[in-house]
Amino acid sequence: MEMQKFKGRKIVLGVCSSIAAYKAADLASALAKAGADVRVIMTENAAKIISERVFATLTRNPVSVNMWEKIGDWKPEHISLAQFAELMIVAPATANAIGNFANGLAPDLLSCTFMATRAKVLVAPAMNDAMYSNFAVQKNIKILRENGVEFVEPEEGALACGDCGKGRLAGVEAILQRAAQLL
Numbered sequence: 222m223e224m225q226k227f228k229g230r231k232i233v234l235g236v237c238s239s240i241a242a243y244k245a246a247d248l249a250s251a252l253a254k255a256g257a258d259v260r261v262i263m264t265e266n267a268a269k270i271i272s273e274r275v276f277a278t279l280t281r282n283p284v285s286v287n288m289w290e291k292i293g294d295w296k297p298e299h300i301s302l303a304q305f306a307e308l309m310i311v312a313p314a315t316a317n318a319i320g321n322f323a324n325g326l327a328p329d330l331l332s333c334t335f336m337a338t339r340a341k342v343l344v345a346p347a348m349n350d351a352m353y354s355n356f357a358v359q360k361n362i363k364i365l366r367e368n369g370v371e372f373v374e375p376e377e378g379a380l381a382c383g384d385c386g387k388g389r390l391a392g393v394e395a396i397l398q399r400a401a402q403l404l
């Protein structure tokens with residue numbers, strides 16, 4: 222793994238409300254240790270699953286959750302973050318976030334940043350296997366792929382919901398490998 226590729230690079234990491242959100246902490250930690258400047262955006266639901274303090278401590282940067290919070294800058298945060306990013310990684314990406322991205326919906330900081338960035342975006346979905354194979358989710362993934370969004374496919378295996386199938390978040394190594402290729 223060419224971790225030196227991340228040194229000094231500006232990465233926005235989007236974290237959605239999947240149980241796999243805890244794995245994003247390992248991802249954030251690996252990126253930060255490799256010298257990347259990592260800014261984490263959590264959805265409000267993700268912040269109910271894992272504390273924003275985990276990401277703030279691991280990345281040594283403030284974490285953004287709510288678009289309407291007071292900030293120390295005049296520029297809306299989704300625009301600042303969108304322009305900051307050399308690469309945006311969304312891991313884990315929920316069916317909801319993928320739907321927002323594919324359909325031009327921008328109800329929160331993560332989807333607004335996705336829409337406003339000109340950086341490459343790497344999406345790592347995680348969800349129940351039936352959700353992942355649902356026609357609407359697959360249609361949304363197809364739309365995103367056709368428009369240049371990159372994906373790291375979920376793995377097959379035991380899922381947190383008790384089912385077994387394709388939907389488990391790709392391993393941190395696989396996400397890092399794809400991210401390094403994109404930088």
Ligand SMILES: Cc1cc2nc3c(=O)[nH]c(=O)nc-3n(C[C@H](O)[C@H](O)[C@H](O)COP(=O)(O)O)c2cc1C
Nearest residue numbers: 237238239240264266267315316317318347348349
């Ligand atoms: C415990 C729990 C785990 C969930 N895991 C997932 C998941 O892995 N993938 C997914 O697409 N949705 C999952 N959901 C549903 C999403 O949290 C829900 O669709 C939410 O509205 C998505 O919000 P967000 O995309 O803003 O994070 C889960 C919900 C709960 C309560």
